[in-house]
Amino acid sequence: MSKGAVKQKEINKIIRAEDNWEPVGPTPMPEISDLRRWDMRLLKTYKPFYAPFCDVCCFCTYGKCDLTEDKKGACGINIAGQQGRWGLMFSLMGCSAHGAHARHLVDYLIEKYGEDYKIDLGGQVDVEAPHMRTVMGLKPETLGDLKKGIEYVERGIIHGVSATHMGQEGSDLDFESKSMHIGMLDHVAMEVADIAQTIGFKFPTSVAETPLSGLGWGSVDKDKPVVTCVGHNAAVATVMIDHLMKAGIYDQVEVTGICCTSHDNIRYSDKAKIIGPLSKQIFFLKTGIADLVMTDEQCVRCDIPELAKATGSALIATSDKISYGLDDMTHKEVDEIVRLVVEEGKQVLIRDVDKAGEVAAKVLPLVAKNRKDKKVIVTKDMAQELAQTCKTCQLCDRVCPNFLNISDALADVQKGKFDLMSAVFARCVGCGKCEQECAKEVPIIKIMQAAASWDTYNIRVGRGPIQDVEIRKVGAPIVLGTIPGIIAIVGCSNYPEEIEEVAEIAEEFAKRKYIVVLSGCAAMAAGMKKDAEGKTIYDKYKPEFDAGGVLNVGSCVANAHITGAAMKVANIFAKLPLRANYEVIADYILNRVGAVGLVWGSYSQKAFTIGTGCNRMGIPVVLGPHSAKYRRLYLSRKEEDDWTVMDGRKKELVNTEEPSPEHLMVVTESKERAMITLARLCIRKNDTAQGRQIKLNHYISLYKQHMGSLPDDLQNFVRNDKDIPIVYKKEVSEYLKTVGWKPKPLLTLPTFIGTYESNIPIDAVVK
Amino acid sequence: MSLPYYHVNVFTGIKSCKVMEDPQTLAKIAKKAQRPLLVLGPKCGEVNLGGKQLLDYGIEIAKTLGAAICATANIKKKLLEAGVTPDSTYDAVEIINHLKDSDWKGVKKEGNHDFVMFLGIRPDLGNQGLSTLKHFAGHLKTATLCKYVFPNANFSLPNLKDDKWKEYLDNMIQGLKS
Numbered sequence: 001m002s003k004g005a006v007k008q009k010e011i012n013k014i015i016r017a018e019d020n021w022e023p024v025g026p027t028p029m030p031e032i033s034d035l036r037r038w039d040m041r042l043l044k045t046y047k048p049f050y051a052p053f054c055d056v057c058c059f060c061t062y063g064k065c066d067l068t069e070d071k072k073g074a075c076g077i078n079i080a081g082q083q084g085r086w087g088l089m090f091s092l093m094g095c096s097a098h099g100a101h102a103r104h105l106v107d108y109l110i111e112k113y114g115e116d117y118k119i120d121l122g123g124q125v126d127v128e129a130p131h132m133r134t135v136m137g138l139k140p141e142t143l144g145d146l147k148k149g150i151e152y153v154e155r156g157i158i159h160g161v162s163a164t165h166m167g168q169e170g171s172d173l174d175f176e177s178k179s180m181h182i183g184m185l186d187h188v189a190m191e192v193a194d195i196a197q198t199i200g201f202k203f204p205t206s207v208a209e210t211p212l213s214g215l216g217w218g219s220v221d222k223d224k225p226v227v228t229c230v231g232h233n234a235a236v237a238t239v240m241i242d243h244l245m246k247a248g249i250y251d252q253v254e255v256t257g258i259c260c261t262s263h264d265n266i267r268y269s270d271k272a273k274i275i276g277p278l279s280k281q282i283f284f285l286k287t288g289i290a291d292l293v294m295t296d297e298q299c300v301r302c303d304i305p306e307l308a309k310a311t312g313s314a315l316i317a318t319s320d321k322i323s324y325g326l327d328d329m330t331h332k333e334v335d336e337i338v339r340l341v342v343e344e345g346k347q348v349l350i351r352d353v354d355k356a357g358e359v360a361a362k363v364l365p366l367v368a369k370n371r372k373d374k375k376v377i378v379t380k381d382m383a384q385e386l387a388q389t390c391k392t393c394q395l396c397d398r399v400c401p402n403f404l405n406i407s408d409a410l411a412d413v414q415k416g417k418f419d420l421m422s423a424v425f426a427r428c429v430g431c432g433k434c435e436q437e438c439a440k441e442v443p444i445i446k447i448m449q450a451a452a453s454w455d456t457y458n459i460r461v462g463r464g465p466i467q468d469v470e471i472r473k474v475g476a477p478i479v480l481g482t483i484p485g486i487i488a489i490v491g492c493s494n495y496p497e498e499i500e501e502v503a504e505i506a507e508e509f510a511k512r513k514y515i516v517v518l519s520g521c522a523a524m525a526a527g528m529k530k531d532a533e534g535k536t537i538y539d540k541y542k543p544e545f546d547a548g549g550v551l552n553v554g555s556c557v558a559n560a561h562i563t564g565a566a567m568k569v570a571n572i573f574a575k576l577p578l579r580a581n582y583e584v585i586a587d588y589i590l591n592r593v594g595a596v597g598l599v600w601g602s603y604s605q606k607a608f609t610i611g612t613g614c615n616r617m618g619i620p621v622v623l624g625p626h627s628a629k630y631r632r633l634y635l636s637r638k639e640e641d642d643w644t645v646m647d648g649r650k651k652e653l654v655n656t657e658e659p660s661p662e663h664l665m666v667v668t669e670s671k672e673r674a675m676i677t678l679a680r681l682c683i684r685k686n687d688t689a690q691g692r693q694i695k696l697n698h699y700i701s702l703y704k705q706h707m708g709s710l711p712d713d714l715q716n717f718v719r720n721d722k723d724i725p726i727v728y729k730k731e732v733s734e735y736l737k738t739v740g741w742k743p744k745p746l747l748t749l750p751t752f753i754g755t756y757e758s759n760i761p762i763d764a765v766v767k
Numbered sequence: 768m769s770l771p772y773y774h775v776n777v778f779t780g781i782k783s784c785k786v787m788e789d790p791q792t793l794a795k796i797a798k799k800a801q802r803p804l805l806v807l808g809p810k811c812g813e814v815n816l817g818g819k820q821l822l823d824y825g826i827e828i829a830k831t832l833g834a835a836i837c838a839t840a841n842i843k844k845k846l847l848e849a850g851v852t853p854d855s856t857y858d859a860v861e862i863i864n865h866l867k868d869s870d871w872k873g874v875k876k877e878g879n880h881d882f883v884m885f886l887g888i889r890p891d892l893g894n895q896g897l898s899t900l901k902h903f904a905g906h907l908k909t910a911t912l913c914k915y916v917f918p919n920a921n922f923s924l925p926n927l928k929d930d931k932w933k934e935y936l937d938n939m940i941q942g943l944k945s
Contacts, residue, residue: 049863051895051898053895054780055779066781068782079902401775403773496889628896629891640868640871666858666860666861667858667859667892669839669859670841708844709843709847
């Protein structure tokens with residue numbers, strides 16, 4: 001529905017259109033199809049690539065419908081449309097998870113501080129909310145403004161969900177456009193959530209060098225009462241920490257966490273510790289080290305009550321999104337709930353943040369008193385004994401989603417040898433299917449306790465937004481290409497090989513002077529490797545948004561600060577207005593900012609949504625091999641596709657013949673291939689000769705190292721002789737002759753604007 | 768069709784592979800192809816079958832059949848070390864993205880391939896890629912040469928132990944030569 005005067009008036013009111021910080025751009029608070037033409041332009045080059053899980057559609061009672069061999073379902077949908085619909089549903093799931101998280105935080109903080117509570121991200125962050133500014137046209141000033149942001153996201157979600165109903169959308173491309181819209185909203189939701197918690201819980205901001213904090217299950221003092229927070233919402237944990245401090249016992253307990261709540265816990269108190277990523281959830285909970293398990297939301301195992309019961313850990317569930325069928329104690333008095341948990345061993349649901357935090361602080365020292373015998377870590381002797389019942393039937397191998405040779409490792413453990421089991425543990429994604437399948441009930445995950453490293457590591461406390469001053473410093477080198485790129489390593493821990501690969505990839509690019517930004521489980525994994533001197537990448541590299549920097553922005557919702565940094569480059573360096581100007585900003589990023597995401601272990605729908613949101617704003621994403629199971633990618637075909645763009649200065653269409661960036665969302669099979677692909681996807685048409693030389697130098701160097709030759713697509717990225725890295729000059733020149741390379745046109749202001757029908761004038765991209 | 772060895776590849780659908788118990792039959796099918804392609808993945812560099820590298824089996828099959836080679840992931844380096852320059856280098860999803868276009872000119876620019884074999888790709892990624900071809904590339908047939916059932920291929924080996932896999936590949940090569 002196009003916007004009428006009433007709706008326009010409503011939007012103007014929401015975004016305070018009369019405020020003159022920037023003129024209101026063409027798309028304030030876009031609805032689900034308002035940026036469709038931009039999406040279709042992207043999808044013309046980066047076409048959807050589908051890998052269906054299933055041949056049928058089983059969504060309605062017409063079905064099941066066979067969609068093989070060009071057959072259509074009873075409703076008329078085809079296999080491509082059905083995959084597009086899956087993609088939209090994944091995007092909606094992810095966006096809803098972040099959106100509901102943000103909604104909870106905003107509502108909680110408004111109850112606490114009121115709607116007029118000011119947003120202040122410190123002296124170094126003036127562009128506080130680039131997503132809200134760019135997408136909505138609103139410069140948020142208060143918690144009440146953040147509420148407007150989440151209301152806008154919620155409105156978009158209802159339209160997205162409606163399109164997935166049978167008899168609604170049928171075109172794969174339109175499903176993708178809607179997915180991109182929801183992905184864009186996801187970044188707004190994440191931004192709202194992280195700004196809300198940063199101001200509400202007083203997390204560090206405007207500081208680059210945040211402290212280092214403890215990381216790894218080995219860093220936990222199990223002789224102290226231990227609480228383990230699992231999930232992605234730190235509201236209750238912050239209240240609990242306050243109560244522990246008030247009671248004067250904070251130093252006598254261990255506040256630990258798994259997944260993103262732990263990121264936010266260490267932003268609240270650097271005495272808190274991170275156990276590790278999601279893949280270590282079941283492993284750690286089975287150790288019994290946690291006297292109290294406190295769940296909130298997102299990425300929490302569905303069988304936590306069972307796991308907690310098995311080790312005698314107390315359990316408090318605190319979110320209405322994960323209630324586990326537990327009795328709701330929200331209405332009871334604190335002391336009564338404490339009694340039920342401590343004396344009767346009751347697992348409880350408490351939906352009130354303040355009450356749950358207070359109960360947790362009171363329960364923790366009490367439940368810990370009688371659990372010392374439950375915290376016995378499995379020794380090698382014990383593991384050998386536990387493994388004896390294994391008959392090497394290999395059922396564990398067959399159900400392992402990471403194809404690990406568990407049965408051979410168990411056979412070795414039976415003989416007292418642990419090297420294979422250590423290797424299995426390093427690759428274990430923590431699903432627990434092996435144990436579930438075992439007819440002999442071998443406690444495989446417990447046995448891993450004897451094979452795991454109990455080392456301690458350091459992680460940089462999440463720092464939240466990138467500072468404006470940092471953007472001012474690096475904006476030009478990023479756009480010119482002399483800083484070869486921004487590598488954002490984010491997402492979950494469904495890694496295809498050893499967890500250490502994340503640290504290895506991060507360090508490779510840090511050494512090469514890319515800017516390496518991390519978040520979420522990936523930021524944890526990156527800290528879980530030490531060099532010969534015992535240092536992690538957080539010990540070794542500066543935490544600045546600058547060439548060779550390695551920085552952790554925080555939990556998954558802090559991803560909005562990474563994508564926001566790309567928007568800030570367009571705004572602070574290139575002086576493009578953000579306000580309701582999404583198409584221009586996305587076009588700028590796509591064509592001129594060499595930023596690429598890596599989600600090496602993605603498993604969640606949230607990761608899919610974040611990636612799709614990145615794609616709409618012009619940031620390519622590289623995924624690990626598990627991500628083929630998302631079923632949808634956005635790929636170009638470098639030799640066949642049309643790489644024509646507009647030269648914004650000359651206002652002429654130019655066939656650049658240059659596939660940059662080559663894909664928007666691509667799966668790579670190995671770490672080595674991923675690194676090569678990341679280097680290639682940082683190439684942009686806007687690179688100066690000097691910048692292109694630097695980027696090609698890294699691309700060639702990585703390619704030669706891992707593939708043994710010059711890249712066989714090098715001719716696509718050399719525009720003229722000046723682009724050739726000096727160190728490879730002779731070799732590359734000879735190669736180019738053999739493939740009949742010819743110089744390509746140069747242009748200084750590449751843009752998609754003008755290559756498709758749009759209301760945006762080409763002049764809008766020229767500043 | 769047998770249950771795939773790895774449950775992550777369990778079949779959910781209508782159109783599943785034909786399990787080729789007899790390597791000679793698979794060899795006959797391969798020999799009928801006009802423009803065969805062998806896609807080699809990184810596992811080819813990690814597996815040794817009774818003293819012979821899986822990669823060497825791949826090279827021998829390609830040479831015997833006259834199939835073009837596409838190297839995925841980072842297996843190109845090992846191919847070059849073995850003295851073989853692959854006809855193309857793409858990652859798995861990239862070559863599949865090309866193959867699904869019936870008008871594509873193929874890795875040798877002679878026309879798209881009509882028979883595509885896969886060896887050494889990670890099992891879950893392989894089965895997903897084969898699903899793409901099953902649904903969007905009716906113009907070609909696919910076969911897997913790895914030791915497990917891949918439900919989304921047209922032709923798949925049965926689930927085999929390493930010794931039987933080696934035997935299968937040896938017999939298939941004999942079949943290609945005959």
